[in-house]
Amino acid sequence: MTYLLRRLAVFPLVLIGVSIVVFVAIRMVPGDAITAMLGTEAGLLTPAQREALSVYFGIDQPWFVQYGRWLAGLLHGNLGISSTYGKPVLEIILERFPLTLELALLSMLIALVVGVPAGVFAATHNEKFSGLGVRVAAMIGQSTPNFVLALLIIYTLSAGFGVLPAMGEFSPLWQDPLRNLGQLILPAITLGFAFAASVTRISRSAMLDVLSDDYVRTARSKGVSARGVIWRHALPNALIPVVTLSGIEFGYLLGGAVIVEQIYALPGLGRLVLDAILQRDYALVQGAVLFIAFNFMIVNLLVDLAYVALDPRIRLGEQ
Structure with a gap:
């Protein structure tokens, strides 16, 4: 406390x-x-x-x-009036933030669902060709800029299948869930791809360190199955660096993925800040950046608290 x-x-x-x-x-x-x-x-x-x-x-x-x-x-809770929209800044931010939050959560889900199992697989098959394949794929993912992947996805859909990503007026989740998912799934894959590659590499490195610890060897000597050793004993401790990376990346995603939002024509927070800068909308830029900074600090605080949940040996300076 x-x-x-x-x-x-x-x-x-x-x-x-x-x-x-x-x-x-x-x-x-x-x-x-x-x-x-x-x-x-x-x-x-x-x-x-x-x-x-x-x-x-x-x-x-x-x-x-x-x-x-x-x-x-x-x-007094007043961030000023936007010179571009003629509305209170806080009202504009709260209109755009749900899209950015949903996109960040979906991207994070994709990255963790793909990255953590891939990292564990690469660590447990470290000296096999399959593990090398995962590492190469992760390096490619980290080396591919988001805007390149976004353009490749759009080109593949249009040239190969004759369709384009669902754009136009954004549909909130509570109004049209299917259209909302159709509008966000490709941007989420674009953002989640590089993040999944980072999670894979961090998970693999952390798992290799943990698998060589004494308590893992002790669990194996007691007859615990290989799956039990990996998922019940090793993985929880290996997740600490993954949580750190996830917190930092999620904070950035809450700030808005400007390029991806621009390519897919999403009216998110990042695009809002970019337009506000171009329009010299001082009040909107100040309010939006302050809102992003506050979210980033909240995420970092939650990450620190998550450390204790993952490893009770960690103490957050209570003394």
Whole structure:
């Protein structure tokens, strides 16, 4: 409990640090929100109209005043108003986040279902040709960029089968589950492929280390079956590095897979941040990045707590 309280106490400090970096960085990008929002029509504005828009969006003051106002609003749960959508930032983020969360969970499921058994197989067949084949496949998976795999999938479907991935308006899971799965399964496979390769290599390495430990040899000497030794004794301890990798990757996925969302035309969180940067939508960029950072910290905290569940010998600084 002491460890948990300490970690939670650090959250505000980290979020403030992230907010300052993002606040300054987005304002270093050339251009301004009004020009990005109106395009060529911005040149038709009179000085009075431009000044009125600057006041409305709160960009007429020095940056430290703008940051103070934004931070004061944040303490009251207000992330500001998006200059692109004309809606509260938090409302826009919560509209896009379910898609990103669902895509991250589906990608993670695919990666773990494929990667962990493949890693165990490669470790238990380490000196056989089949184990070498798994290692080569994992190396290929890690070396293939997501956007290349996505384009290959789309090309194969269109040229080989005459069909295209389900795109268009996104259908939430609770409205049309089948269409929702059809829209997300290919992006999830694209993201899960490289992650499954990483899980395979980590699982194999961890299993090789664990299988040489004394308690595994003791279990074998007591007559425990080979399957029991692997799945009941060795695998739980070998999963700790897999949990670490999964937590980091899941945090990145919750931030939005920008390229994959762009290729498959998914209105997720990553695509939202990219569009907000291009539109110089300061409030939306700040709010979305802060939301992503908060999710990342939550995931890391859950990973640390999962260590204890997997190995009770681990203590999280309670003393």
